[in-house]
Amino acid sequence: EAGVTQSPTHLIKTRGQQATLRCSPISGHTSVYWYQQALGLGLQFLLWYDEGEERNRGNFPPRFSGRQFPNYSSELNVNALELEDSALYLCASSFGQGDRPYNEQFFGPGTRLTVL
Amino acid sequence: QKEVEQDPGPLSVPEGAIVSLNCTYSNSAFQYFMWYRQYSRKGPELLMYTYSSGNKEDGRFTAQVDKSSKYISLFIRDSQPSDSATYLCAMIIYGNNRLAFGKGNQVVVIP
Numbered sequence: 001e002a003g004v005t006q007s008p009t010h011l012i013k014t015r016g017q018q019a020t021l022r023c024s025p026i027s028g029h030t031s032v033y034w035y036q037q038a039l040g041l042g043l044q045f046l047l048w049y050d051e052g053e054e055r056n057r058g059n060f061p062p063r064f065s066g067r068q069f070p071n072y073s074s075e076l077n078v079n080a081l082e083l084e085d086s087a088l089y090l091c092a093s094s095f096g097q098g099d100r101p102y103n104e105q106f107f108g109p110g111t112r113l114t115v116l
Numbered sequence: 117q118k119e120v121e122q123d124p125g126p127l128s129v130p131e132g133a134i135v136s137l138n139c140t141y142s143n144s145a146f147q148y149f150m151w152y153r154q155y156s157r158k159g160p161e162l163l164m165y166t167y168s169s170g171n172k173e174d175g176r177f178t179a180q181v182d183k184s185s186k187y188i189s190l191f192i193r194d195s196q197p198s199d200s201a202t203y204l205c206a207m208i209i210y211g212n213n214r215l216a217f218g219k220g221n222q223v224v225v226i227p
Contacts, residue, residue, distance in 0.1 A: 004159070031213065042124075042219035043160070043204065056214055090159050094213075102148045102167075102208065105215060107159030 002026070004108035006091050012114045013081050021076040021111045025093030031055075032074040033094070033105055034066060038087035046089075049074055050096055081115045088112050119143050122205050122218025131227050135192035139205035139218045142186065146207040146216070149181050151190045154202045154220070163203075164190070195225045 005024045013019050025032050034046040045058040049068035063079040072093075078085055089112075092105040122139040129135055137151075148167055152160035164179045166172045166188075172179045180189040188207075192199055205218040 033213070033215075035215070035217075040219075042122075043206075043215070043217040045214045045216070048213050056212060058214065092159075097211065097213070102165065102210065103213070104162055104165070105213075107161065109157070109159050 004091055004093050004106055006089075006108040006111050008111060009109070010112045010114070012116065014116050015081055015083060017081050019078045019081060019085075019113055021078075021089050021091075021113070023074045023076070023091030023093075023108060025072050025074070025091075026106055028095070029093035029106075030072055030096040031094045031103070032068055032072065033092040034074070034076050035090045035092065036060075036087045037090055037110070038084070041087075043090065047076070078113070083115050086113060086115045119216045120205065120207060120218045122220060124219040124221060126222040126224065128224045128226060129195055131195060131197060131225055133195050133225075135195050135199070135223055135225075136189065137191075137203050137205070137221050137223075138187065138189040140185075140187050141207060141216075143209075143216075144183075144186065145209045147210050148208045149179070149188050150206045150208070150215070151177075151179055152204040152206055152217075154204060156201075160204055192223075195223075197225045197227050199223060200225050 031050040048056040066076040088110040094103040150165040151163045154160040178191040204220040
């Protein structure tokens, strides 16, 4: 079974540009999560989408946004890039909440974004 | 105070030694506690998760939770070079689905 896939693997942008990162969840998963892993800061939660809706958002400015498509894949957009946005962006997927108390999040390999 | 504290210092141990990792947390609403392993250039993978205070074993791995002290631990027995990776603690509030991570410990097991 295919895992979570992300594209591109690497992305180089300059300050002020926009970046678009893509994620395809594991088949059957309806929830997609985005995390930022910046050097020295650890993994930080960005966004959670489920069934096409944004369910939760981390403490990031509005220039970080995203969406989930009807096939449950997702896109993360970062506008007006700043140098400190350089990081590994990880996507994870899980089954929808349902009546389960906990759903394991499976991570993709990430997109390495470098802002020059 | 950060929600989850994990001393991010690297750890080098000889093969066969016991590796001991720990995290503390400040938010008593956390209900589920996980340990993830992350190899270089890969995404994190779940090692273990626990809900209640106490110990949980899975092969060479033991996860320990003490909710009264807001302290969790991971022990790796008979460590192998293949255990060399970054280990991240994480925790979650039911229904929130936002994983809160520690900064991770890079573990190197020397043959």
